[in-house]
Every structure is written in C-alpha cells, then in structure tokens.
Amino acid sequence: MVELELRPVRTRILTDKDNIVDMIEKYAKQDVGPDDVVSVAESVVAITQGRITRPEDLKVCFLARILCRFIPQEGSLSSVYGMQSAMDAEGKWRVLFALIIGMFAKVIGKSGVFYKLAGTQAALVDDVTGTMPPFDKCLVYGPHDPKAVAEEIKKRLGCYGAAVADVNDLKRAAVLGVSEGLDPKQLARILIDNPFGNASQRTPIVIIKNYAKAERVAKEA
Template identity: 30%
Template sequence: MSRLMVLIGWLLDILSLRGLSEPIFQKYATADDPAYPVHRAIWRKILSHDVSGAMELAQAHWQKHRSPRVGRDLVNLYIREKQYDKAFDVATKMVEDHPDSVWFRFLQADIAEFFLKDREKALELYKAADPVCERHPRRRYTLAILFKRLGRLYRDMGDAEKLEETLERHYAITPSNFRDREFLELAQMRLNRGDRDGAKEVLESGFQASKRSVELRRAYERMGFGTPPPIPPRKAKIPDMTGITKIPVRTRVFYEGDDPVEAVKEYAGDKVQTGDVVTLSSCVAAIMEGRMLMEGAAPDSFIATLVAKLVSRRHAVAGWGASAPMANPLSVQAALEEIGTLRLVVAAFIGGIGQLLGKSGWFYSICGPQAGQIDDILGALPPYDYYVIMGVSDPNDLSNRIARALGEGIEAAIIDANDLGIAWAVGYSDGANPSDIERMMADNPAGNGEEQTPVVIVRREPQVSEQA
C-alpha cells in the first residue's frame, strides 16, 4: 500500500500538484523507496518540526542505499544536532563510494574546517581534491571553489608564499568568486616583487569583476597608476534616500541549522529602535533553513539539462562574470523540484515564445516566486558556494517571527537585492510596507560580495516619518 501511495505522490509531484504530493510523501515514504520521495519526506518532516522522524528515515535509507541525496540530508540533520563527527563520517563514506566526485570531497573537507574546526585536516583534504578538480569537466568552477578555501586557510595560517601561489592560480581562471580582497592582495604582491604592470592588470581586471568597487579604485590611485575609471551608473535609478539611515550589521557566517530568528535578534536586538525595519538576506535565511541543493547530490534530469543548455546559449559568460542562474542544470533541477515538472515545462515553452517575441520574464512569471529566488553556485560564501540556494519556505511567517522577537514597533522583511538597483521584499511582517522597503533597499546596503552584513536596520529620521 505504501509503495502505491508513493507512486501516486510522485505522479502528483510531476503534475505540479505539490500540495497533494508532499503530505503523501511525508506519510508513506519508507527506507525502501527511491531517494527523491524520501528526500521530500525528510524535508516535510523537518518543516513540521518532526526532526526525530526525519532522522530515523534518513538513517534507515542511508544504511540501505547509501544514496548521495539522502546522505546529504543526513549530514544536514547531524549538523542541526551538532553531531559533527557523525556528519563527517557520512561525508567520508560518500567520498569512498564516489572517489571521483569533487563535490563530496569538498563536503568532507568543509565539515572538517567549518564545523570540526580542524584546519590541518581540512587543508590535507582540500589538497587531495586538487587533482580531482583538474580533471573535472567543469574544471574552472571546481578550481574556483577549491582556491577560495586554500586561500582562506593559507591567509589564516600566515603562509604568504602559498597564499600568493594560490591567488595566482585562482586569478588565472578568471572566476566570478575572485573578490575585492583577492584583487587587492594579488596586486600588492605583484607590486612588492616589482611587477608594476602585473599589479595594474590585476586591478583593471578587478574593475571588470567588481564594477562599483571603491576600494579597488583607491588602490589604483595609491599604487600610482593614475585616475581609475569612473563608477558606472546603475541600470535602475536609485530613489531619493534623504532622511533614511541604513545600518548594515556585520555577523558571523551562518550555517544550516542556525535559527534565523535568534540570529537576527543576537546581532540587531540591542541596536533597533521603535519604527525600524530590520531586513535579512533571503539567501542567508534559506541557508539557515537548509533550503539548498548540493552539486553532485542529485542527478540532473533530462529536462533540467535541456533547459539549462537553451539558457546558456542565450547568456554567454565573459571572464569574471557569473552565469545566469538557469544556465546551470542543477538550478533548473532545483526549480523543477520546487514547482513540479509540468509547470516548469510549460514555463520553459512559454518563456521561449516570449524570447522569440522579444519579451522577458515570462518564464519566471509562470514558475512563480520560488524559482525567482534561486541563487546559482558561487553566489554564497563558503561552505555553501557549490550549492544552489532556494527561496525561504515561508518568508512572511519568518518576517513576522523576527518582528515579534525584536519587540513592539519593529517590522521585518526578507530581502533579495542586487547591485543593479533592484530589491525584492520576498517576505515581510504584517505591519510593513513592501514597496517602501524595496525602495529603501534599492542601493543594496548589505552588498553582494563578502561583506558579511546579511542584516540591515532601516531607520527613518523622525521628521520624515511625520511627513509620511
């Protein structure tokens, strides 16, 4: 009976009837079923606060099948319970089962570095991943992820020689995750060894990668290379911000299993005033909820691969640039699993017609807001830069819980913003005005780089409030 119900649930899932399929998976999926319905059941149980039921199902399925998808779910559950040794053991078994998968090697090393805090072990494991990255079909992406980690460790360990070597290798592949800090460090290193032309080249590459960077322009002048190019205007006009103060709040790196409400309260609770709006990055909130899909953990379906190929043909990626989210099969797969196969196929077909007619946005209009919130790999900070990050499960509910935790007279919102002058309040508390928040966050005060300021306090001056 349970096997039949799971098959019915799977059919409903394909037909994009998620409201019907999810409860079926939660109730009937067992350790004998395929990985996908078990994965859906595990996350439904987590959202229903049945973590023990999710753990029991994940452990039983992992022991029987050693599925990477459920193995990653089990890692998440162990991290939530702070059983980091057990999470590391699961990741180690994934590497043993799939020695040519660089993604499981990253997972294993990341647990050692970020959760077990064993820097020496992490460095050993990252080094072992280097040759696997070199022969990977997506060499540029895998090396970009590896070099980010090696650079961090060599920097923390004070190994300037190894850091410089890593930065040079990282720079050579023109990746989208080479940030201001790396450009500044490498330019200074080249200048120190007398290579002025090389240092200038690095900073000029930085202007392409980080078009609005003030720090890179200051360094260009400080190193004696003349006047840097002006900061280009944003594509969207920034509204007048007179009378509005925004306070980006620097935090630690947040991980899966962290409580987003407690995180915001910890860092902003003693800074807010009555009338403030506190915003939280949608990407960071989703990571804390575990709303992500790891490279290598889930196979890309034929449909996901086809749609990604069509998107990548229309959106060529230049050096230092990031690809369109849906140009990665894993991003399309994440969207497919969020909204169902039928809806995604219809959206892709209608979106293609829109492209022929010179119209954009039809694909996302049909897919809905969850697909619009998907962030591709390299978009997040390590250890989540080889994950596709999905949208927050219930952003309005999360916003209300944050607002209540911060006290009376405080509103909250979950924000997805970029450097193009566009902000989207994907969720907001009951007393908040989403269009007003989007206007005030249009200049993206949290940043899209490595600022570690996912929380922003937005405050109006008293006279502005009175006039409003």
C-alpha cells in the first residue's frame, strides 16, 4: 500500500504582481515528481490574478444591507461588503432570488440551495480578514478559469496533475479546477483537513506526493 504525503510548500507573500505558475515553479519544482499532484489555494490564485477589491471602493446598496442579515455569521456574505461584492459579481436580483428560494428550501430541509443559485462568486468571495495579510483588508473574489491554471501548472512542472482548491478549517473542501484526468471529489477528500496555510505560515501550495503511484496500486489490488 502506498501512503500519500501532503507536503506544504512555504513561499513569500504572493501579490497581484506575481504570476502564480511562476511562483509555484520557483518554490515547489525541486520537490515535485512525476507521480505527484500540485495543489494551490484558490484565494492565492485569485490574488495573483488581481481579483481583489477594498471595502471603501464598493458602493453599498440598501438591498445588500438587508440581505446580509439572513446569512449565518461564519459566511463571508454575512458582511455587508461581502454581500455587495457578490451582488456586483453575480447581479443583485439573482442573489435576491437565490436567497428567497434558499429560505424556502431550508423550510423543507434542503440546505445549500442559495449558493447553488446565487452563482459561483457568491460561494467563493472571501470577506475582509478572510485571507492572508496584507490582503486581510481586502475582499477577494474567486479565481478566473482555475482549470486552465491547473493545466498550466501541470505542463510547467511535469507533474502527474494539478488542482486549485478552496479549503477551510470547518472541514469544507471544494476543488475548483483540475488538470485532465483528476477526480476533483477525490482530491477534496484528500485535502479536507486543510493542509494549506494562507496566513503567517505562508504555505499556499501543497504537494500530494505519490498520488499516481497510489492510484496504480489501488487499480492492481
């Protein structure tokens, strides 16, 4: 049996002046083999793409002030700024419609309907303090085209595969984009304990060692 090893990679603070693939190559390439999968935190990918905004740059509408009160406190959209940024990205009427339907769905025992209907960015927006300094004073949107990012990482590093993942300490994991042939649900299970460190740890890259080898052994068993 081959055991997977999750190996976090420490970097400097990455900014919107950086190219995420260049940074992964710089800090991780020496530790990456042909059987490995390279995963990177989605918020850092988004930051390097410049998908950030400051609260003071948002024009907060009355509807955002009302709707944010219906979101549980642990959610980024419970902040008026988080709600406004989601409405700017996905459309305020879409978010309103999603919230109304989501509330009715909760009454009959179905959860998660709001985020399914409100659009991708509603689920991915990180509120102020939701990401690493100095961007803890900014709102961070979800990354653009994470699948293409994953494919470029794989090509550049010569690894088995790559993934862009959204993982937190509440045991919630979603893989937003993967290179061809990888199962995002399987990777989400592997990353569920959140091996990333986006704050003072500065480990936004995690190498999943021996991934392909473990797959081959499992198929032969």
